[in-house]
Amino acid sequence: MKREDTVRNAHFLADRRWFFPIVIAGLIAGAIVTSSFIKAADYSLLCSVANTRSPQGVDNGSATPIQLQAIIHYATSRITPQQNFREISVTFDVLKKRSPCNFLVFGLGYDSMMWTSLNPNGNTIFLEEDPKWVQTVLKDAPVLHAHPVKYRTQLKEADALLSHYRSEPSCFPSEAYLRGNDKCKLALTGFPDEFYDTEWDLIMIDAPRGYFPEAPGRMAAIFSAAVMARNRKGSGVTHVFLHDVDRRVEKVFADEFLCRKYLVKSVGRLWHFEIPSAANMSSQGGAQFC
Secondary structure (H helix, E strand, O other): OOHHHHHHHHHHHHHHHHHHHHHHHHHHHHHHHHOOOOOOOOOOHHHHHHHOOOOOOOOOOOOOHHHHHHHHHHHOOOOOOOOOHHHHHHHHHHHHHHOOOEEEEEOOOOOHHHHHHOOOOOEEEEEEOOHHHHHHHHHHOOOOOEEEOOOOOOHHHHHHHHHHHHHOHHHOOOOOOOOOOOOOOOOOOOOOHHHHHOOOOEEEEOOOOOOOOOOOOOHHHHHHHHHHHHOOOOOOOEEEEEEOOOOHHHHHHHHHHHOHHHEEEEEOOEEEEEEOOHHHOOOOOOOOOO
């Protein structure tokens, strides 16, 4: 390759790093602007935040501080979110119908400000395994609602954890609970009270780390999301979004606990499940979730 071609390609890659953050900023900005003028029942992706429901007394045409901050952040950053535009669009399509809602996100990353801004007037919280990273992110974005958490599992234990769940009654779907369930190794225990006390409408699983043997893996997050969805008391389903389904553990545990029959969309490395409460399931018994 000629030297001038190498330089030209380097500039092209740099331009691409700018492209996605600007698209995200434009998505948020466009939604805010058009919300003052458009009241149609169905919007394009760019305008769909305008279609979200608002609590009484809230002006849906006014930008919130986090939305304005998100526009500036993504318009001036070369760092892209973990998910691509098509994957983000899957969750965004649900948010435009359910927001303001309770949105639980496993992981604190470059997309956190975006998720918060796309759930205006809702409750969006992030759970992060690295306390130092939490401090770093909140230093620049103190409006984010994040908790440092500890996991009891390691990725290398994935197969053993599946065997454990099948033999431990406190893991069975009819008996499973989370807070204080020390017998079931897949139950997330010791988390903030808000995690247990809130009924989550949307759950995004994009963490903890799951790419080396000593990492926590996402086994417990997937199991616990299934338990919370089944224990839902409110109306409607729980939307669960699982990222990195190209990896074996994510796929195996999704099949075991989130269930293929509840899979409604697959885009790139993201799966979207709509899980009903146990009260609305045709079959509730047995020792398996699916």
